[in-house]
Amino acid sequence: MGATDKIMTQSLDQSQFDQWFDQRFETRMKAREDAHVASLAIIATKGTLDWAYPPFILASTASALGWDVSVFFTFYGLELLKKKLTLEVSPLGNPGMPMKMPFGPQWLKDINWKVPNLVMAGVPGFEKMATGMMHQTVKNNGVATIEELRGACIEAEVKLVACQMTVELFGYSPDDFIPEIQDWIGAASFLPVAQKSDVCLFI
Amino acid sequence: MNTPATQSLDARGLNCPLPILRTKKALNSMASGETLAILSTDPGSVKDMQAFCKQTGNALIGSNTNQGEFEFFIRKS
Numbered sequence A: 001m002g003a004t005d006k007i008m009t010q011s012l013d014q015s016q017f018d019q020w021f022d023q024r025f026e027t028r029m030k031a032r033e034d035a036h037v038a039s040l041a042i043i044a045t046k047g048t049l050d051w052a053y054p055p056f057i058l059a060s061t062a063s064a065l066g067w068d069v070s071v072f073f074t075f076y077g078l079e080l081l082k083k084k085l086t087l088e089v090s091p092l093g094n095p096g097m098p099m100k101m102p103f104g105p106q107w108l109k110d111i112n113w114k115v116p117n118l119v120m121a122g123v124p125g126f127e128k129m130a131t132g133m134m135h136q137t138v139k140n141n142g143v144a145t146i147e148e149l150r151g152a153c154i155e156a157e158v159k160l161v162a163c164q165m166t167v168e169l170f171g172y173s174p175d176d177f178i179p180e181i182q183d184w185i186g187a188a189s190f191l192p193v194a195q196k197s198d199v200c201l202f203i
Numbered sequence B: 001m002n003t004p005a006t007q008s009l010d011a012r013g014l015n016c017p018l019p020i021l022r023t024k025k026a027l028n029s030m031a032s033g034e035t036l037a038i039l040s041t042d043p044g045s046v047k048d049m050q051a052f053c054k055q056t057g058n059a060l061i062g063s064n065t066n067q068g069e070f071e072f073f074i075r076k077s
Helices: A003-011 A014-035 A049-064 A075-081 A117-122 A126-140 A146-155 A164-169 A187-196 B018-028 B045-056
Strands: A039-044 A068-073 A159-163 A183-185 A199-202 B007-011 B035-040 B059-066 B069-075
Touching (some): A039 A049, A039 A187, A049 A126, A049 A146, A049 A199, A068 A075, A068 A187, A075 A159, A075 A164, A117 A126, A146 B018, A159 A164, B007 B018, B018 B035, B035 B045
Parallel strands (some): A039 A068, A039 A199, A068 A159, A159 A183, B007 B035
Antiparallel strands (some): B035 B069, B059 B069
8 A cells, every 4th residue: 555545544534535536536537538539440351332331431430520540451452542443343142232223213213123143143244234323323312432431531631551461462563552551561560559449340 | 590600511412421521621620619500411410410519529509400401500619
């Protein structure tokens, strides 16, 4: 027991001391919580148009809330950092994806076209068509484009970091990527960032 | 609303998370105590705007709904 504690316990009885301590503890903890800046760490691993949304939506929103945000792009996630985004979506093997017309009369738009996998796999250009439809749907609904959300992240100083190993593995050239990437790192560098974050997501 | 807004933001036709991102951007250029009026058509923005204000410490001093349009007044902290 320290000298201060000794004086405190001598001049106060135990219950008074406990009461003083509890109050002081609450005040100090609250001050610490108030001063804490929340942080979000995202590991983005998918490179399709649909999966490009969650990391950028969450990162840009968190930064708007005043959080400190880092996103680690690895494997196919690196596609999201290309200067020229050529993201596509494939409904093949994804029974959760509604296939609806983004144009035409309402009754036509409401139909969910259940296309068999065999047809999707066999028709040339099916992914191009699905991608075109998703772009149109996004536009119709006032949803941001990936470029727009990525721009918002960059503007809000979200830390975008990329996986060094993936670049070598996939034979990419560093020139293919946006200059706003803050660092090229490996798992050992990002895990400590994730460890210190309040929220960590693998997408 | 009796308090005139210092600035206004038209976020109609935009969907989550754009109304929040635009709101944040608009607030950045404003001084403490000034009021921002936001117009939105995104039904999700009603709850999101409350959560945004709670989290960022700005005050949501008023809101109205009429015919699918939502209006918010935020005083910058």
